[in-house]
Amino acid sequence: MIRSALLGVVLLSTLVAPTRAQVKVERGLKLDADGSIRITNLVGSVHVTGWDRDSVSLHGSLPKGDKLFMGGGPRGMKLFIEPLNDRNPQPSRLDVMVPAGAKVLVKTATAEIEVSGVTGELDLYVVGGKIRVSGKPAELNAEAIDGDIEVNGKPGWLRAKSASGNVTLNGSSPDASISTVSGGITVNAMPAENRGKFERAKIETVTGAIQFNADIEKGAAIDFDTHSGVMEIAIPRLTGADFEIASIAGTISNELNYSRPVKGRYGRGSELVMTNSSGGARVAIRSFKGPVTLRIAK
Amino acid sequence: MTDDTIDEGKLRDLMNEVAALPTSIEPPADAWAKIRAEIEASGNPDRGDTDDIDLLSKRRHRIAFWQRPIFLAAAALLLVAGSSALTAIAIGRRGASTSRRAAQAPIAPFATDSNNGPASLAQFTVVESDYLRAVNDLSATLESERGSLSPETIAKLRESIQVIDAAILEARNALAADPANKTLIRMLANSYEQKVDLLKRTTEMARG
Numbered sequence: 482m483i484r485s486a487l488l489g490v491v492l493l494s495t496l497v498a499p500t501r502a503q504v505k506v507e508r509g510l511k512l513d514a515d516g517s518i519r520i521t522n523l524v525g526s527v528h529v530t531g532w533d534r535d536s537v538s539l540h541g542s543l544p545k546g547d548k549l550f551m552g553g554g555p556r557g558m559k560l561f562i563e564p565l566n567d568r569n570p571q572p573s574r575l576d577v578m579v580p581a582g583a584k585v586l587v588k589t590a591t592a593e594i595e596v597s598g599v600t601g602e603l604d605l606y607v608v609g610g611k612i613r614v615s616g617k618p619a620e621l622n623a624e625a626i627d628g629d630i631e632v633n634g635k636p637g638w639l640r641a642k643s644a645s646g647n648v649t650l651n652g653s654s655p656d657a658s659i660s661t662v663s664g665g666i667t668v669n670a671m672p673a674e675n676r677g678k679f680e681r682a683k684i685e686t687v688t689g690a691i692q693f694n695a696d697i698e699k700g701a702a703i704d705f706d707t708h709s710g711v712m713e714i715a716i717p718r719l720t721g722a723d724f725e726i727a728s729i730a731g732t733i734s735n736e737l738n739y740s741r742p743v744k745g746r747y748g749r750g751s752e753l754v755m756t757n758s759s760g761g762a763r764v765a766i767r768s769f770k771g772p773v774t775l776r777i778a779k
Numbered sequence: 780m781t782d783d784t785i786d787e788g789k790l791r792d793l794m795n796e797v798a799a800l801p802t803s804i805e806p807p808a809d810a811w812a813k814i815r816a817e818i819e820a821s822g823n824p825d826r827g828d829t830d831d832i833d834l835l836s837k838r839r840h841r842i843a844f845w846q847r848p849i850f851l852a853a854a855a856l857l858l859v860a861g862s863s864a865l866t867a868i869a870i871g872r873r874g875a876s877t878s879r880r881a882a883q884a885p886i887a888p889f890a891t892d893s894n895n896g897p898a899s900l901a902q903f904t905v906v907e908s909d910y911l912r913a914v915n916d917l918s919a920t921l922e923s924e925r926g927s928l929s930p931e932t933i934a935k936l937r938e939s940i941q942v943i944d945a946a947i948l949e950a951r952n953a954l955a956a957d958p959a960n961k962t963l964i965r966m967l968a969n970s971y972e973q974k975v976d977l978l979k980r981t982t983e984m985a986r987g
Contacts, residue, residue: 588984709946
């Protein structure tokens with residue numbers, strides 16, 4: 482029994498063994514309050530936090546043999562890891578403090594990216610890692626191939642794209658575009674007093690589900706598109722909005738008011754054109770065959 | 780790729796063959812004689828037998844406004860302009876992000892401005908050829924950058940492309956059965972834009 486347990490421990494340590502010893506790094510450089518910083522780390526993690534100083538501070542660890550480059554001037558700087566073996570890079574951890582109003586670009590392969598407290602512009606790219614942002618960046622562009630994206634806050638401008646990863650927005654943006662292929666999209670901005678409203682938004686998937694639970698401004702323009710994803714759109718009961726909902730071969734269920742969908746062209750699918758309250762905002766919902774449900778936000 | 784994907788090569792060949800067809804052909808030698816005989820048989824007391832110009836003038840008045848050359852030329856120009864604009868939208872969505880943000884361009888120009896988009900399957904095929912060209916170019920570029928992507932990422936990308944292609948095929952078949960359905964055209968364009976965008980993003984990430 483004990484021998485089996487020991488064998489298990491040895492096997493487990495063998496599996497973990499390829500990770501090389503880590504070396505701690507600490508660096509600091511001056512950067513203007515609205516300066517730019519570009520960070521590249523293929524594997525591991527990048528945590529960026531905004532602070533009220535005109536400088537960048539790095540704490541991290543990288544595999545022994547990997548090289549850290551950090552340089553530039555007060556207007557812009559670069560920070561990247563050069564792996565010892567670029568065919569098989571080992572994980573590095575970078576914790577970076579930046580001026581809150583800085584423009585930050587982070588690029589990784591599978592490393593997770595976490596950003597908080599930055600009010601400047603964010604450009605974040607991962608292939609398979611996860612992106613997590615919290616706060617109120619002026620602009621946020623987050624892109625992944627198969628990684629998840631999670632935003633907690635109110636970006637002034639938001640573009641979030643993933644293919645098979647999920648995108649979650651706990652909050653709102655006056656100008657938002659969120660798209661996935663098979664990943665799901667979840668938007669939760671209730672209560673609106675705390676989490677804000679949407680003015681312009683385009684939310685689209687191919688097969689991923691869309692769950693939208695938020696308030697919209699009067700005069701807003703919101704588009705939802707999917708091919709076969711399940712759509713659940715919830716807005717406050719008294720929201721003034723003009724709806725155009727079309728499903729080519731799917732169903733439409735309206736739990737927001739008493740309007741009922743009619744059969745679509747050639748008796749196929751469903752359509753619902755209606756005004757809720759006194760109208761005002763324009764909401765277009767298009768689905769090829771995914772079911773659409775419209776309901777009251779909670 | 781699997782059977783789920785569109786055979787872009789075949790579609791491109793078909794389009795090349797269509798493009799190679801002559802835009803006009805000479806009528807058979809005896810065609811005019813037959814037409815004249817038909818007109819004479821229908822009886823038209825106002826027309827002298829040799830007054831061909833007068834005949835053409837009268838017939839021109841009978842042609843519907845939308846069949847007039849000037850209208851057709853304008854329609855063709857609009858179609859070309861619309862196609863180019865859509866291509867620019869599809870290709871340039873990620874370009875010059877700073878200027879795009881500053882300009883606060885509409886998020887979904889195609890979806891929100893449907894009056895300017897193609898109104899039928901026939902019109903959409905012009906736009907579609909632009910999308911296919913973009914897809915081919917990007918696929919070739921991505922193939923050359925393939926070494927910088929992990930096998931897992933390539934597999935995930937293929938899965939996503941197959942998902943989009945299946946949606947394109949389904950929407951296109953539905954559009955063939957209902958060629959003037961603007962909602963379907965918009966959905967189809969959306970799917971193509973998703974495909975172009977995904978390929979473009981992956982290519983850029985592969986380049987590092």
